[in-house]
Amino acid sequence: MSTAGVRRGATGFTLLGLAGLIGLFWMSFFWVSTEVNQGIVQRIFYVHVPAAWTSFLAIGIAALCSGVYLWLRDEKLDRAAVCAAEGGLVFATIVLLTGPLWGKIAWGTYWNWEPRLTLTLLLWFVLVGYFMVRNATEDPEKGKRFAAVVAIVGAIDIPFIHLSVIWFRSLHPEPVVAKPDGPTLPGDMLATLMVGLGVFTLLFFGLFLFRYALEGLRSEADLRARRPTS
Amino acid sequence: MSAYFRQVCAIVKKDVLLEVRSRDRITAMGAFAVLAGVLFNFSIDTTTTRPQDVAAGLIWMTLIFGGLLGVGRTFHLEAQDGAFQGVLTSPVPKDAIFLAKVIANFTLLYAVSLLVLGVFALFFSLDIGPNLPWIMVILALGSLGFVALATLFAAVSTGTTMGETLLPVLVFPLLVPMVVFGVGSTGRLMNGRPFDEVEGNVRMLGAFAFAAVAAGAVLFRYVVED
């Protein structure tokens, strides 16, 4: 796909995502009914959960692209991995900011070693490590390889971390959607959540493609800058 | 296959021989372990906490910090006089180099972990007698998983401009499962609980170690190529 094509796609996804975001905010502030036990603060759920979903989607994409990058050594795959990791870092940060806001009211403390929040925190650190390694080598190509290894090992480790933190302790609201006997969430809440998941995924891909196009332009510029000197 | 085995053996033998000759890492790690035990003793207020209750956690933390101290140096030792370049340009598959490094580092760390166990049992009067064999198995699985991750990322951080300071940042988030399952199982066994209760943890620890070794063996080649 050409850079122009990527940019068109990016614009499309992002505009759709932003429009959806307005819709999601309207739904979560005005349309959906207030949850009985937790009150108004539970509405943060419609941002918190989709952001978490997106951050894990992002590390998955980053690890996948990294793996194929190590195999084929196509710069495009490395660029895609960075963009996904960056998106993951942004959305994981959203989770880590919205979680304590919700937690302060729902649990009475800002931080709590709740498994899924802990998992997101560790994912956040893995992603930070990804960028630290990338920028800590003199040879950029080496940084790309190292970062790819971090992303892959991180993605493999996440199920283990998930199991271990659940085993360690759980205070979090029980899963409300992905349960064997069907979702227990009331219809309007489920609908809002689903819209949230869709909107955040769209936004993620929009931002991802924008970043990807930008990286493409940057590497073209690098190439052009190199030509006359050599 | 036998050529592969011979190459792995040669590297392990070389590493062990170097360690026996210099005793650099084992001395540093052993001293660290004992001194950590001494400091932990003063960090626990015995009027509010029974040392026995937190001993398992302290043992694992000592292992992790002591392990980073030793394993983090593994490629620095190789880098002197460029020797590792010689190994990398020999016909040894990169996964064989990784496995050999893991075996050598594991031997070192496991020796230290048994020392830690003994010292902490003495310092905090732990009653580990009845469950000792299982505790030793758990420490072995934990050390193996740790060594696999630490060896892979020691190679990464040695290759960066930040050097060893980067190693904890990369490894600590990944070590959470090992700490949770390791501390959970050793803690209970030290309190005289039966093995059945912690069997699941030990299985998870084994799976973690296996995954770490396998991932390292596959990915190591991408870290050391230049």
Place this chain on the structure above:
Amino acid sequence: MSPSAPYSPSGVDTDAPTESPTLEAIDLVREYGPVTAVDGVDLSLDTGEFLTIFGPNGAGKTSLLGMLAGATRPTRGEVKISGLPISLSEHDWRSKVGILSHRGFLYARLTAEENLRFYGELFGLDDLSDRIAEHLERVGLADRARFEVRQLSHGMRQRLSLARALLHDPDVVFLDEPYTGLDPSAAGLLRGVLNELKDGRRTVVMVTHNLTEGLQMATRVAIQVGGRFVWEQDASDIDFAGFERQYHAVVEARS
């Protein structure tokens, strides 16, 4: 100054023209981010040839050697040994290659004999004890076999390192600044052993600053500046006395 074509056949070529060269590099490029260390080097050497590469610091000589020896992945281009492309994930071709660097690749706390044994095991060699004894003899270190490397002088280490590089009897030998830090007598010993390498069975590539030593050994000479071979000639056509002046003229014209 007469830059010759990269594929110019060597004057001492006795092989049939259809046979592939022992060492071949095709348009090798290595970039380190924005820096281009090696910028399109072509190379073709037959058995028995000894190529010396001169060049100022930062000319990309070590990067080139790294790619030829399979230690560094080329950004673009390809290296072939006896017609087969080398691959960083394959290992068999590596036993055809020996590397001697100014760094010894030796373990200071192992004895001379143990160092050679270690590398011998890595290369899967048979009759190791005999082979080690023979090689130690050849570099004049038979009486130092049980000395730890840290107890040896720099010159002895360099000779031991030479034994290490040749232990598996490689077809292709790479020498990276082998004369660095050697006193005249050690350099003389090294020259003696390197001369033995010109036994017609091997292909040698040497990178060095030492014009005198480099020129004595070579059957072909190249000058690398800015990542490229800017000058290449058969040694038989070179005026040894005037070479130093010529070298500086070439380097200054290109940098």
